[in-house]
Structure formats: structure tokens, C-alpha cells
Amino acid sequence: MSSEAKRSIPRVCRARNRDSWLPETYRIRYTNGMELVLGLPKGSLQDATFKLFAKAGWNIRVDSRSYQPTVDDAELKAILMRPQEIPRYLQDGIIDAGLTGKDWIEDNAADVHEVCELVYSKVTRNPIRVVLAVKDDSPITRAADLAGKRIATEYVRLAERYFAGHGVVADIEFSWGADEVKVPQLADAIVVNTETGSSLRAHNLRIVDTLLVSTTRLVANHAAWADPAKRAKIENIALLLTGALHAESLVGLKMNVAAESFDAVVAQLPSLKRPTVSPLWGDSGFAVEIIIDEQEARELIPALKRAGATGLVEYPLNKVVY
Secondary structure, eight states: OOHHHHHHSOGGGOOSSSSTTSOHHHHHHHTTTOOEEEEEEOSTTHHHHHHHHHHHTOOEEOOTTOSOOEESOTTEEEEEEOTTTHHHHHHTTSSSEEEEEHHHHHHHTOOOEEEEEEOOOSSSSSOEEEEEEEETTOSOOSGGGGTTOEEEESOHHHHHHHHHHTTOOOEEEEOOSOGGGGTTTTOSEEEEEESSSHHHHHTTEEEEEEEEEEOEEEEEOHHHHHSHHHHHHHHHHHHHHHHHHHHTTEEEEEEEEOGGGHHHHHTTSOTTOOOEEEEOTTSOOEEEEEEEEHHHHHHHHHHHHHHTEEEEEEEEOSOOOO
16 A cells, blocks of 8 residues: 555544554455454453553453443454353354353363363452362361262262262352352362362361362364464464463563673573573673573562662563563
């Protein structure tokens, strides 16, 4: 397009994005009309997921009462839905890809393609556990002790398979939530997920067994994965989300080092990490840069300063792609 033609497009259409200055009709043609329908978890994981996508390069915004977020990517259509439902909608081909827990994939016994594991959750980066729990003072110590008893859970199918695997017949009923308060008046035991165990402890509950350890997964339906354009988009999302997670515990550190202090400074650096070294203008020393674990910085920076490094700068990272 000529510079004159570009100038004829209203300024409001222009932006830094590669194609956002184009009118909508041209933009669709530019992206070949490919649209990936992406299911995002509504609820406890929503904020953490939006923050992860922001670090990966996508800004997602949603009204508090809306289930249709806006994404600054013409190739993505995001839909908020309960993570329990995402595996089923994927299997049925209603959405192309989505983020949900391994626990819900297993509970739905969904036939989907797992693209990658994304280890993050609502509070920490720890996986969650799906556990069987009873009251602290309960005599129950194993699954067999629950024969003929009532178990409340959102994980009905997962619990049914667990007890069947132990040869136990129990009354497993679906629960809409607040499972911790149901023991022992309304149920003899519960099957729930826990990240830190704090809610179980607060309600004087004891874990009998762990059914499953679960993390968030990026998954796709088989038809979308077989489509070259959609698969490429999903792989791009996986690469950048994984890179954003890798970067969370890392920082960059750069400094200037005089030639006479170089050996002493390099001796302080972690032995398994090789720095990038560049000569400074006028043969006045070296610029040294390294990526380290964030917790290492608090001990390393004073040691580097004492060894002769100057102009030390620590900076955060958005993505680290291996």
C-alpha cells in the first residue's frame, strides 16, 4: 500500500499492532479469516490466567458481568466458562482450545489433545491435589472404611472410578460446593481439591488419600489440532505462555566490569550459568549480563559489588523461551 493510501486511512485506525491500522475488512483478509475459539477458566483461576496471558503478550479484558472477553488479537475469540465444562466443550468441538485442570479432564474422561502443562494456580505455582477427606476425629483411615457411606463431591465420575478401583461401593453424591462444612452432618467424607490445605485445616478435616495431582493444561480438540493454521496458533500460545512461566522466578542482571576486576567478578557468578560478555567502548572494560534465579540476586549483587562490578542493574523478565 502506498504512503498516500495509508495517509488516506483515518488516524483512529492506526496503532502499533502489525495490522490494527487496517480497516476491519482488510484485516480479516490479512489474517486469512482464521479464528481460534479459546476457552478460558471463569472463577478462581481467571485473574491468574489473565496475568499470565499479559506476560505472554496478550491483553485480555472483560466486564465483570460478561463471559465474552476482548483480546487484542484478531485471530483469537475468547470465551469464559467454568473449567469443569471446558473439556466437554472441547471434545464436542464447540471450542478449539482451552485452559483447564488435569483434574477436570480426568473427571470428564475427555478425549482431547494435551498441548502442554502450565504449572500455575490461583495462589501459588504448586499443583493442586484432589483428596479424600474426613473429620479429624473420624475412625475412617482408608477407602474401604467408607463402604456404604455417603461422599459429597464435585468430582463424581473421578470418585466413582476411585472407589470402584478399591472395590468399595459407596453413595457418591454431587455437591454444588462448600463441601468442607458438610462433614460429618451431611456426608461421611468429601472429595475436594486443595492447593495449600488451609481450608481443610480450618474445618478440622484430615486427608485420607490423594486421588490425583493436577496442574493447568492447554488442551485442544482433535479437529483444531489437525488444522494447520489453528495448530500453529495453538503452538504459538503454548510457547509464549510457557516462556512467561519460565520467566516468573528469573531476573536479568547486568553490570560493568574493569579488565583488572574481570576474573574476580566472574568467579562470583553461579557456576552453571555462562554470562554474556561484551567489550565496552574504548577498551575500558566489559559489560557482563546473566540470567539468574531471583532469590540468588540478594546474595549475589553485594558479592559482585565487592569484587569490583559497577553499574549493577537487576531487571524483571517477561518470557524465557528455551
